[in-house]
Amino acid sequence: MEEKITMTERWLRKHSLLYVGATRHPFIRSIRDGNIDLSSFKTWLGQDYIFVRAFVPLVSSVLTNAWKGSDDSSNDMEVILGGMAALNDEIAWFKKEASKWDVHLSNIVSQKANQEYCRFLESLMNPEVKYTVAIVAFWAIEAVYQESFAHCLEDGCKTPAELQETCQRWGNEGSGLYCNSLRKIADRQLQKASDDVKTKAEVAFLRVLEHEVDFWNMSYGGT
Numbered sequence: 001m002e003e004k005i006t007m008t009e010r011w012l013r014k015h016s017l018l019y020v021g022a023t024r025h026p027f028i029r030s031i032r033d034g035n036i037d038l039s040s041f042k043t044w045l046g047q048d049y050i051f052v053r054a055f056v057p058l059v060s061s062v063l064t065n066a067w068k069g070s071d072d073s074s075n076d077m078e079v080i081l082g083g084m085a086a087l088n089d090e091i092a093w094f095k096k097e098a099s100k101w102d103v104h105l106s107n108i109v110s111q112k113a114n115q116e117y118c119r120f121l122e123s124l125m126n127p128e129v130k131y132t133v134a135i136v137a138f139w140a141i142e143a144v145y146q147e148s149f150a151h152c153l154e155d156g157c158k159t160p161a162e163l164q165e166t167c168q169r170w171g172n173e174g175s176g177l178y179c180n181s182l183r184k185i186a187d188r189q190l191q192k193a194s195d196d197v198k199t200k201a202e203v204a205f206l207r208v209l210e211h212e213v214d215f216w217n218m219s220y221g222g223t
């Protein structure tokens with residue numbers, strides 16, 4: 001009998017090379033192995049602060065679409081709102097962390113990979129983009145960080161003490177549960193989507209993975 005798998009599971013298997021590339025990037029491995037170049041970490045910190053600020057309007061637009069959606073999306077609002085609240089904390093955390101590392105957030109200029117990723121986020125806010133496509137992208141964005149940083153918290157990792165808090169922020173168990181909730185929403189939406197929407201959602205999933213790899217590459221360069 002053919003195994004019944006969800007659409008997100010199918011894509012994770014089909015695009016496993018790219019997914020592993022995004023979640024096991026050398027930047028993440030260098031944190032895990034304890035040999036991260038701190039200038040790379042500082043670059044990531046400043047650039048991600050800019051990214052997170054641009055991510056908030058996308059989450060807000062997904063939230064609006066959940067509110068407008070059908071009955072079976074009424075619970076989605078709580079999940080997305082939880083994500084929004086976490087972003088509020090995240091912005092405050094970036095400010096605190098930046099001052100700890102002597103990174104001046106007001107002087108940071110967005111680098112090319114970051115600009116392109118933020119432009120992609122903006123494209124997902126276009127009214128023509130279906131809720132299903134946006135929620136798939138949203139799940140993938142959150143899942144890559146969750147899985148990447150959880151990898152730095154596994155037994156036997158040499159993650160430096162001063163980066164433990166960063167890894168906990170995205171890699172903790174609660175964050176894993178939140179990503180699972182987003183994934184369930186994505187799969188429920190995909191189940192009832194047309195082939196055209198499914199294809200667009202798969203493309204959005206792939207774009208997220210590519211942008212995430214570029215984002216790590218940019219940070220790894222440390223400039």
Ligand SMILES: Cc1ncc(CN)c(N)n1
Binds near residue numbers: 051055145212215
């Ligand atoms: C680039 C990036 N991707 C994902 C996340 C998780 N919110 C983030 N903070 N930054």
